[in-house]
Amino acid sequence: MGWIWMQHWSREEEQEPRLVYFRGTLSLNRVPASLPVRITADSRYKLFVDGTFVEMGPSRGNHAVWYVDTVDIAPYLHAGENILAVQVLRYPAEHWRGNHGIVRTETPGLFVSLDYPVQWKCHAVEHYHIVPESPYFSPLMILERVTGDTSLTVWMLSGFEDDGWEAPVGIPNEKVPAIRRAMNLVPRTIPFLYRKPRAFAGVVKGDRPWEWRDLLLWGKAKVISAGSVETVDLDAGELTTGYLSLRIAGGADAKITLLQAECYAGDPVPNPENPYKELPKKGDRTDSTLELHGFTDVYTSAGYGTAEQPEEYAPFWFRTFRYLRVTIETGEQPLTVLGLDYQETGYPLEVHAKIQTSDPTLASIWDISERSLRRCMHETYEDCPFYEQLQYAMDGRSEILYTYACSGDDRLAVQCMESFSHALRPDGMINCSYPNYETNVIPGFCIYYIGMLYDHMMYFGDREQAMSCWRAVERILAFFHSHRDERGLVGKIGDVNTGGQIWSFIDWTVAWKDTDGVPPATKQGPITMESLLYILGLGYAADLADFLGLTERAQVFRQEAEEVRAAVNQHCIGRDGLYQDGPGVEAYSQHSQVFAVLTDTVSPEKGRALLLETLKDPDQYAPCSVAMCWYLFRALEKTGLYAETDPIWNIWRDMVRDHLTTCGEDPVTYRSDCHGWGALVLYELPAVLLGVRPGKPGFEEILVSPRTETLDWAEGTVPTPKGEVFVSWKKGKDGQVSVQAKGPEGVPLRIV
Numbered sequence: 127m128g129w130i131w132m133q134h135w136s137r138e139e140e141q142e143p144r145l146v147y148f149r150g151t152l153s154l155n156r157v158p159a160s161l162p163v164r165i166t167a168d169s170r171y172k173l174f175v176d177g178t179f180v181e182m183g184p185s186r187g188n189h190a191v192w193y194v195d196t197v198d199i200a201p202y203l204h205a206g207e208n209i210l211a212v213q214v215l216r217y218p219a220e221h222w223r224g225n226h227g228i229v230r231t232e233t234p235g236l237f238v239s240l241d242y243p244v245q246w247k248c249h250a251v252e253h254y255h256i257v258p259e260s261p262y263f264s265p266l267m268i269l270e271r272v273t274g275d276t277s278l279t280v281w282m283l284s285g286f287e288d289d290g291w292e293a294p295v296g297i298p299n300e301k302v303p304a305i306r307r308a309m310n311l312v313p314r315t316i317p318f319l320y321r322k323p324r325a326f327a328g329v330v331k332g333d334r335p336w337e338w339r340d341l342l343l344w345g346k347a348k349v350i351s352a353g354s355v356e357t358v359d360l361d362a363g364e365l366t367t368g369y370l371s372l373r374i375a376g377g378a379d380a381k382i383t384l385l386q387a388e389c390y391a392g393d394p395v396p397n398p399e400n401p402y403k404e405l406p407k408k409g410d411r412t413d414s415t416l417e418l419h420g421f422t423d424v425y426t427s428a429g430y431g432t433a434e435q436p437e438e439y440a441p442f443w444f445r446t447f448r449y450l451r452v453t454i455e456t457g458e459q460p461l462t463v464l465g466l467d468y469q470e471t472g473y474p475l476e477v478h479a480k481i482q483t484s485d486p487t488l489a490s491i492w493d494i495s496e497r498s499l500r501r502c503m504h505e506t507y508e509d510c511p512f513y514e515q516l517q518y519a520m521d522g523r524s525e526i527l528y529t530y531a532c533s534g535d536d537r538l539a540v541q542c543m544e545s546f547s548h549a550l551r552p553d554g555m556i557n558c559s560y561p562n563y564e565t566n567v568i569p570g571f572c573i574y575y576i577g578m579l580y581d582h583m584m585y586f587g588d589r590e591q592a593m594s595c596w597r598a599v600e601r602i603l604a605f606f607h608s609h610r611d612e613r614g615l616v617g618k619i620g621d622v623n624t625g626g627q628i629w630s631f632i633d634w635t636v637a638w639k640d641t642d643g644v645p646p647a648t649k650q651g652p653i654t655m656e657s658l659l660y661i662l663g664l665g666y667a668a669d670l671a672d673f674l675g676l677t678e679r680a681q682v683f684r685q686e687a688e689e690v691r692a693a694v695n696q697h698c699i700g701r702d703g704l705y706q707d708g709p710g711v712e713a714y715s716q717h718s719q720v721f722a723v724l725t726d727t728v729s730p731e732k733g734r735a736l737l738l739e740t741l742k743d744p745d746q747y748a749p750c751s752v753a754m755c756w757y758l759f760r761a762l763e764k765t766g767l768y769a770e771t772d773p774i775w776n777i778w779r780d781m782v783r784d785h786l787t788t789c790g791e792d793p794v795t796y797r798s799d800c801h802g803w804g805a806l807v808l809y810e811l812p813a814v815l816l817g818v819r820p821g822k823p824g825f826e827e828i829l830v831s832p833r834t835e836t837l838d839w840a841e842g843t844v845p846t847p848k849g850e851v852f853v854s855w856k857k858g859k860d861g862q863v864s865v866q867a868k869g870p871e872g873v874p875l876r877i878v
Contacts, residue, residue, distance in 0.1 A: 129235040129302050130294040132248050140218050140234075143256035143267065145442065148236055149281060149288055150210040150244040157203045164239040166194040166311065167214045169230040172442065174211040175202035177282040179321075179369075179469075185314045185541075186505040187229055187305075188561040190548040194237065194311035195318075210244060211282040212236060215442050217267070221563030224256075226265035227506070227516050229561050231303040236294075237311070247291035251275070259421050262402035265514045265564070268443040269421050274428030280435070316537050319504060321469040324368060330414050330449065332358030341463060347433070348463040350377070350454050357453045359418065360466070364787040365389075365448040365800050367501055367511050368468035370423075373436035377461020378429025382439065382454050386447035387420035388512055388799040389786075394419070408796045411448075412785045418451050420512075429459060436464045444471050446501070446511040448787065448799075473503035478850070479532040479812045481842030488807060491778040495805035498788040499528055502802030506561070507542055510791065510798035519546060519558045519571040521803045523578045524756055528808040530585045534845035539582060540591060546575050547595040554605030555628075556598060567628045569619055569656055572602045573663035580666040583673050586847055587824015592670055599667050606660040607686065611652070614693030615709060616660050618652040620644075630656060632717060634792035637748035645715060645748070647708030654698045654707055658721035661687045661694075665725065673823055691727045704736055707748075715748035716740040716758065723761040734765040741770055751792045752777060752804045759810065768814075769835035778807070811842070816853040818844040821876055830867045831878040848873045 132146060165173060166184040173180045180202060185193040199210070216234045217224025224230065238244070253273035258264035280286050299307060326342050329335045333356040340346040342360070350356050362368075365388060372382065390413050391406035406419045423441050431437030445468075454461060477496060483489075502508045506517040507525045526539040549560035551567070558571035576599055583592050611617035620630030623642040631643040632655050638645060645653045664687040671680035697709040698718075705718035705728070719740055723733035740747035750758040755774065762770050781790055789804025790796045813819050814833050821827035825848045832840065832855050841854035849870030857863050869875040 127238055127244070127296070128299075128308055129237050129297040129306070130246065131235045131297060132250060133292055133295045135234065139250065141223070142218065143224055144216045145251040145254045146214045146216060146248060147251060147278070147281060148212040148214065148246055148248045148294065149286070149291065150212075150238075150246045152203075152208045152210055152242055152244050154203060154205055154208065154242070156205055158200055160198050161200040161203065161240065161242070163197050163199050164194050164237070165197060165212070166192065166237045167212075168233065168235050168306065169217040169224065169228050170215040170442070171236065172213040173197060174213075174282050175199050176204075176209050176284070177211070178202055181318060183314070183318075185316055186227060186561055187312070188545050188548050189229055190305070191312050191545075192229075192305045192310065193314050195314050207284050209282055209284050209286075212238070213442065222264075223267070225267045226563050227561050231306060233297065233301065233303055233306075235297055235302070235306070237306070237308070239308075246294050247288045248294045249281075249288075249291045251278070260402065265516055268441070270423045270425075270441050272424070272439065273426040274430070274437055274439070276428045276430045279430050279437075315541050316505065317474050319471045320474045321369070321471050323467065324362070324366070324470045325467050326360040326450070327363030328361050330359040330361050332356070341466065345465065347375075350380075350456050350461045350463070352456050352458055352460045355453065355455045357451065359414065360450045360452065362448055362450070362468075364497060365446070365501060366468075366470055367444050367446050367472055367504070368470040369444050370441055370450075370468045371465070372425070372439045372463070373431070373465040374427060374439070375431040375433055375436055375462040375464055376429055377427050377456055377459050379457040380427045380454055380459075380461045382425045382427065382452070383422055384425075385418060385420050385422045385451040385453070386445050387418035387449045387451065388446070389448060390414055390416040391419055392416050403795070405795050405797050408784075408799075410784050411799065418449055420447070427461065431464070433462075433464060444504075446800075471504070472500050473505075473538055475500055475503055475529065475533055475535065477532045478534060478845040479808070479842065481811045481816060481840065481844075483811070483815065483840040484838035485836070487775070487779055487782070488811065490782045491775065491807045492811065494778070494781060494786055494788050495528075495807045496532070498800050499525060499532075499802050499805040499808060501788060501800050503529075503538060506545070507538065507802065509803075510801050512800060513798055516559045516562055517542060517545070519556065519575040519578070520568070520753065521801070522546075523574040523581070524753075525802040525805070526578060527581055527756070528802075528805045530581065531812045531844070532808045534847055536582065536586055539578075543578055543582065543591070543595055546578075547598045550598055550601055554601040554608075556602065567620075568631045569606070569628060570630070570632060570659045572605075573659040576602060576663045576666045576670075580670055583670055583823050584820040585825065587826065589674060592674055596670075596674065599670065603660075603663060603667055603683070606663070610690070613697050613709065614689055615652055615697060616657040616690070618648070619656065621648055633751050633754045634794045635715075635748045635751045636794050637715070639794055645707040645713065645717075647706070647711040647713050650711050651708055654694065654705055654709065654718050655721060657690055657694050657698070658718065658725055658727065661690050661725040661727065662721065664690075687725075691725065694722070694727050702739065703732065704739065714740070714746070716744075716750050717748065717754065720750060720754070720758050720761040723764055724757060730765045733761065734767060737761060737765055737767055737770075751794065752789065752801070752806075753792065755806050756809065759806070759814070763814065763833060768833045772836045778804075811840075812844040815840050816842055816844055817878075818846065818851045818853060820846075821874075825873065827874045827876060828869045829876050829878065830865070832865065834863050846870075851875070
């Protein structure tokens with residue numbers, strides 16, 4: 127069996143997200159040792175066997191790739207009649223009516239293939255609605271308004287009367303969109319997300335909190351009397367992502383609201399010009415005298431639940447929360463809460479790096495950073511799990527580096543690189559958030575994508591992977607080359623984020639708040655950072671070209687880089703030798719000095735003085751924020767100023783002080799409490815403070831070059847594709863450093 131769908135499916139039903147149930151009967155004389163099922167859907171599926179949640183998918187594809195999953199259901203089967211149940215969430219083809227990161231076609235469908243006959247029935251769920259999370263920008267489209275249905279109480283189990291359901295029809299191959307035809311389906315390339323049962327850690331406040339504690343701790347049923355309203359705030363103990371499950375009995379027509387929040391915060395700061403930017407004012411994230419701000423699901427109970435067979439409300443998509451506010455308003459019947467918990471979920475990241483240092487604050491920073499990275503890894507890397515769940519090239523480059531350094535796993539990274547190679551636009555840019563239906567072009571992010579390919583070359587030495595994405599490298603650099611002006615600089619190619627045009631975003635830093643993260647010099651012409659980023663990309667590309675044996679292209683890239691360097695040095699240097707934010711514009715930032723150092727536009731000696739100048743006066747020179755600290759740290763390392771990184775860690779120490787359990791997005795608005803680009807310490811400890819980095823592509827040589835300026839000692843193990851490396855170093859009383867290192871046999875290890 128291939129693609130199937132409902133016989134009666136109208137144009138009206140394609141105007142909003144719909145949930146369709148498929149119920150299949152599988153009869154077995156005996157259970158085979160293995161029974162693989164190939165399954166995918168347009169748009170999402172959840173697979174159950176006899177009521178047990180088995181898997182969710184498919185893996186997020188893009189406009190060029192549609193993934194199919196293979197799931198072995200044998201462990202869930204028994205001899206006799208088994209019920210295969212599939213929930214399919216169908217998003218309309220119009221992108222703004224559904225999740226922005228989920229690709230779909232004009233034709234809905236469920237694809238199921240297995241070697242045993244299954245009789246299927248299907249039913250479109252009534253009273254199920256997806257609502258936008260914001261009137262301004264709603265990339266998630268996962269929040270639900272649902273009314274329970276007594277006719278669906280046991281639809282996943284044997285014995286359910288499905289006479290009123292219709293038999294689905296097969297979709298002829300010629301009517302299946304080409305990307306989804308069986309021969310074009312691509313096997314899943316990443317592991318399935320893990321699911322781990324979790325209980326809420328406690329009750330913060332609410333009505334009759336002791337009764338809620340008894341429910342959470344001991345499973346004692348919580349009764350809410352008829353005609354009453356109760357509210358309680360539950361604490362998960364950390365910011366997490368998970369599938370919520372509420373089990374209830376009785377209480378017909380009770381209204382249950384589940385508000386998910388990252389933290390407690392003050393009232394939003396008014397912004398009449400742009401209400402979307404009215405964000406809660408955050409401080410101590412555990413200050414329960416403040417309010418919870420977040421997203422809500424609303425469920426109206428049917429009242430059919432019993433202690434033996436509860437009525438369950440389980441939102442289709444995973445939710446992101448640290449706190450959950452539950453508000454229950456009963457009608458004429460009392461309602462009994464039998465259980466409320468969740469299954470934590472995410473990419474199965476295995477962190478193998480184990481590191482200790484003389485600075486105990488770094489251990490706390492590692493804790494919130496590791497959790498941040500985990501929460502921003504699902505079927506793609508994500509900017510943030512709470513607001514967008516979209517994969518961005520800048521965020522992705524950083525998150526991938528952190529993944530390599532702490533785990534050595536490149537599976538999600540490879541899928542990310544392949545996906546962005548499919549995001550090429552006719553003009554040579556890539557859509558810098560992808561998969562994504564929204565147009566989002568940020569020139570600098572295209573350069574970070576080239577950096578992503580460079581990093582994979584250095585860590586894994588995979589020529590085939592590099593070559594598969596080479597066309598994107600050439601097209602991106604050709605775009606920048608074609609936009610050089612008469613001075614030899616990259617001309618003005620973007621502006622502030624006004625929607626639908628190229629956005630020259632650089633960093634979320636306070637001085638650039640009013641220009642959406644773009645240096646205000648953009649108002650007078652091109653910005654220096656885009657020329658410097660072009661030089662950076664040319665350098666990455668030249669090394670990639672050498673690796674691929676494309677020596678002539680490498681020479682061309684290096685010559686181009688020299689020309690742009692000369693132009694920057696001729697037109698973009700202002701007072702005291704500082705690099706301006708725009709040619710001839712008397713505005714300066716830390717960013718231009720950092721990237722001048724990283725691109726060899728300025729010598730390390732001169733660059734050192736420029737960086738020191740910006741470090742001592744952050745009010746005069748826009749400082750690098752969380753997103754840019756990896757680049758800032760590399761420039762400080764290159765100029766012999768690594769000791770200056772210690773006070774910069776105060777950004778993260780302040781996060782720990784304010785009781786964040788993940789890394790915040792930026793110091794400007796702290797819109798998101800979990801942003802993967804903030805997990806910098808996952809790279810810094812293994813790759814810099816212990817110093818384990820690739821000395822040659824693919825770790826054909828292991829370089830151990832620890833930075834010792836900020837610590838008295840450090841030791842630990844670091845994963846590499848060649849095996850683990852152990853490093854231990856310590857300063858003596860005379861300031862001399864002794865280093866011990868041991869790597870895998872047969873791999874040259876060079877200690878510097």
